Amino acid sequence: MSQTHASGDNAVRAGSGSFRTYTLGFVLSLVLTVIPFALVMTGALPSGATLWCLYAAAVIQIVVHLHYFLHLDRSSGMDWNMLSLLFTFFIMFLFIGGSLWIMYSLHSRM
């Protein structure tokens, strides 16, 4: 009985997407990849604006991947996944932000 429960659980995990959601995730990712490449390759916008668009497209695409491919959502089954991800983001913020802050002037000091 537990055995069937486990396989059912697993089927739910593997199948928590559908053909439609995977395809939607793929199309969104495609658009969010083409936009930054096109902006950089054509130089359509000034470089400051292009940089902001690059970062915005990357962040949105990461959210798209987390949602449509890794099925991360706010359901209770994903509590620990979400909590550990947010904690990791906090560590990354300290790690990357702190490194850049401290090492920012490295080039000019060498």
Place this chain on the structure above:
Amino acid sequence: MTTNTATMTGPVGHGADHDAPGLHALGFWLYLMTDLIVFSGLFSTYVVLAPNTASGPSARELFHLPEVFFETMLLLTSSVVFGYASLAFAAGKKGVGLAGLVLTFLLGLGFIHMELGEFHRLLLAGAGPDRSGFLSAFFTLVGTHGAHVAVGLLWLAVMMGQIVTKGLTVPVRSRLARLGMFWHFLDIIWIGLFTVVYLRGVMS
């Protein structure tokens, strides 16, 4: 919510094995989080060292964006094909799922092939990891991602073998779900890579 049950009952005792897939998935997720921190370190190192070209070639001279775009497409397509394959397995269509895994494998192999081609081109141009701080950081960051993809390919091959020999048993499905998490995770790292290393590099 089934995962929650697994997390609650998992550690309690002897019945733990039966709810293992959900608990294993969470454990593997925690490993991915630590891997994310490894990549944070490599990303910070790269961003700090990127301007230090030591009068050597710069990102703008070395990187070919059409090549990078094609690599991105290979990895993205492989990610969604893996998703389709896992849907097929969930629906019990073993043949379709296996075909999807073969296609995922080939797309991943194409990605590795292109990346090694790029490394080869840089080395021939005298832009190896020993040329400058920028290139050391570049090869370390991109190479670490590439090594992960190569391990993913090995894992894919092993899983195809297990599906053929053992069938879609509960442990095999559980491993397949974790391989999926790993493969999608690598595609997320690549988003950071093509944005920070390649696109931003060509702009500077």
